């Protein structure tokens with residue numbers, strides 16, 4: 001079966017995205033969708049986006065405003081698609097459903113997996129996840145750890161992974177409880193780091209699995225209502241994380257790091273190649289800071305993750 005290349009548009013306006021309803025008679029009919037459609041022969045994906053957005057909503061999109069979000073290969077059984085997803089926040093005009101389809105503006109947090117075709121799940125993840133993920137670094141005692149976390153939050157990461165594998169379970173619980181309060185006040189999501197067995201009793205928003213924990217699992221260890229991240233370093237690990245149902249992965253090391261001087265960095269070209277094949281948002285990790293967010297996004301990533309920049 002030939003793969004259909006589909007240009008999919010995430011049109012942002014005032015923190016909301018434009019959603020349409022697919023006609024009942026269409027493939028995946030009756031479900032919600034992002035505007036878009038098939039890339040025609042001879043068209044670039046950008047040309048297809050500009051055309052489809054105009055045809056379906058009447059909005060005019062400056063081609064230069066389009067930025068890549070994620071690419072997803074999905075087999076529906078009756079159809080194979082490559083969803084080539086791009087965003088713009090510069091669409092001009094008033095949106096209306098030019099093909100008679102109902103449209104609405106929704107905040108990313110209002111998007112529910114079950115309302116969309118199955119291939120859209122990673123898109124919804126990508127829109128809800130931030131572009132900066134901070135991981136906690138070393139500290140001497142829990143009090144100092146919490147103080148450094150407060151400083152880390154001043155750099156406004158959208159999510160924090162609470163990494164402290166050297167702490168005993170009791171100290172980790174205390175660290176997580178204090179961190180939860182600090183993160184909650186700042187409106188920042190907090191993920192525990194380790195195995196799912198550390199979760200009971202923790203008021204966190206999800207779990208980030210180090211590769212050594214993910215390697216031994218054959219199913220998702222947490223419910224769909226909490227985030228699941230996995231640390232990956234190569235293609236095989238990415239495939240395993242996706243099979244586990246990870247909501248996102250980190251891929252490292254992209255650049256040389258002080259923490260792992262003996263590990264060879266993969267560089268941006270390799271990061272881009274691995275990310276292109278992954279149906280999940282991918283954070284670039286290793287030797288990076290906020291200045292690298294654009295580079296990571298241009299390479300098809302969700303953004304950057306790291307310890308070094310934020311933890312001084």
Ligand SMILES: Nc1nc2c([nH]c(=O)n2[C@H]2C[C@H](O)[C@@H](COP(=O)(O)OP(=O)(O)OP(=O)(O)O)O2)c(=O)[nH]1
Nearest residue numbers: 006008027028033034035036037038081117119120
């Ligand atoms: N536009 C769009 N298509 C999606 C999404 N998710 C998803 O699986 N698809 C699939 C459904 C279709 O098989 C394919 C694109 O179809 P489409 O019906 O929009 O194509 P089109 O605008 O060119 O329409 P047509 O000329 O075939 O009527 O991609 C999405 O969020 N938006």
Ligand SMILES: [Mg+2]
Nearest residue numbers: 035036037038
């Ligand atoms: Mg369409």
